[in-house]
Amino acid sequence: MEAIWATSRDRDTxxxxxxxxxMQxxxxxxxxxxxxxxxxxLLAKIAKMMGPLECTDSQRVTLAVYLLEGEAENWWSSIQRGVPVGYAWTWAGFRTKFLEKYFPRSCWSAKIAQFLKLEQGNTTVAQYEAKFDKLSRYIPKALEDEEYKLEKFKEGLKPGIQSRLCTWDFGDFPELVDKAMRVEKDFERTVRSRSPTRDAPFRLRQPPPAPPLPIGRPRPLSTRALPLPPGGGCSYCKKNNHSTPNCFRRMRD
Known part of the structure; x- marks a missing residue:
C-alpha cells in the first residue's frame, strides 16, 4: 500500500x-x-514548446485545453459532454477535433491546391524549401511517403537545377535540399565569373557625335522689310534702300 501511495505522490509531483x-x-x-x-x-507552437517538457499524451491535451478561453472553451466543454466520463484524449484525437472546428475542410483544400501548384520560381532553394515544408504538413501523402515528397520537391525546382539532380539518388529529403542548394551556388558562381568585375580597366567614354551640319548655304537676310531711313541711305555701302545699322555687307565684313 505504501508503494502505491509513493507512486501516486511521485506522479502528482x-x-x-x-x-x-x-506556465513559464x-x-x-x-x-x-x-x-x-x-x-x-497555435497547435504547432504548443507541440513545439511542449516537447522539452517530457509530458505524457494526456498531459499535453490537458495543458492545451488550459489555453482555451471564451468561445473555444465552451466548444471543448460541449465535446467533453459527448464522450464517456474519464475518457482519455490523445494528442492526435484532440488535434483532429480542434482542426475540424477551427481549420475546416475548405481551408485544407486551399492548402492542398497551393502545394500541388508550388514551384521555386524566382525564389532561392532555401525559400522554396521553407514554403514546401510549411504546405506539406497539410498533405498526408507527403508526410507518409518519402519518395513522393522527394519527387514533388524536384518537380518544383528551377529547370536548370532540376536537370542537374535528375541523375542523382537521394536517401532522404534533407540530402536532396542540400544538393539543390549546392547546385544553386554553382550556378551563382558561374554567373559571377562571366559578368564584368569592379576591377576591370576603366574605359574612357566616347564623346557624343556632333549634330549634322545643315545642308546648303544659309539664305541671306532680306532687306526688303527693313525700314528706309528718313534722310538717306547707307553710308557704308552707299546704297539707298537701307540704313547703315541694317547694312548686310557691313555685318558680313
Missing amino acids: RSSDVFERF LRLPTFGGAPDPVQAEH
Missing part, C-alpha cells in the same frame, strides 16, 4: 512540475478566432 514549467512558457491563449491559420499555428 511530476504533474505539478510539468504544469509549473508549462507563457503561451498565448486561444478564444476561437475565425482565423484557420492562427488556429493551426
Whole structure:
C-alpha cells in the first residue's frame, strides 16, 4: 500500500512540475478566432514548446485545453459532454477535433491546391524549401511517403537545377535540399565569373557625335522689310534702300 501511495505522490509531483514549467512558457491563449491559420499555428507552437517538457499524451491535451478561453472553451466543454466520463484524449484525437472546428475542410483544400501548384520560381532553394515544408504538413501523402515528397520537391525546382539532380539518388529529403542548394551556388558562381568585375580597366567614354551640319548655304537676310531711313541711305555701302545699322555687307565684313 505504501508503494502505491509513493507512486501516486511521485506522479502528482511530476504533474505539478510539468504544469509549473508549462506556465513559464507563457503561451498565448486561444478564444476561437475565425482565423484557420492562427488556429493551426497555435497547435504547432504548443507541440513545439511542449516537447522539452517530457509530458505524457494526456498531459499535453490537458495543458492545451488550459489555453482555451471564451468561445473555444465552451466548444471543448460541449465535446467533453459527448464522450464517456474519464475518457482519455490523445494528442492526435484532440488535434483532429480542434482542426475540424477551427481549420475546416475548405481551408485544407486551399492548402492542398497551393502545394500541388508550388514551384521555386524566382525564389532561392532555401525559400522554396521553407514554403514546401510549411504546405506539406497539410498533405498526408507527403508526410507518409518519402519518395513522393522527394519527387514533388524536384518537380518544383528551377529547370536548370532540376536537370542537374535528375541523375542523382537521394536517401532522404534533407540530402536532396542540400544538393539543390549546392547546385544553386554553382550556378551563382558561374554567373559571377562571366559578368564584368569592379576591377576591370576603366574605359574612357566616347564623346557624343556632333549634330549634322545643315545642308546648303544659309539664305541671306532680306532687306526688303527693313525700314528706309528718313534722310538717306547707307553710308557704308552707299546704297539707298537701307540704313547703315541694317547694312548686310557691313555685318558680313
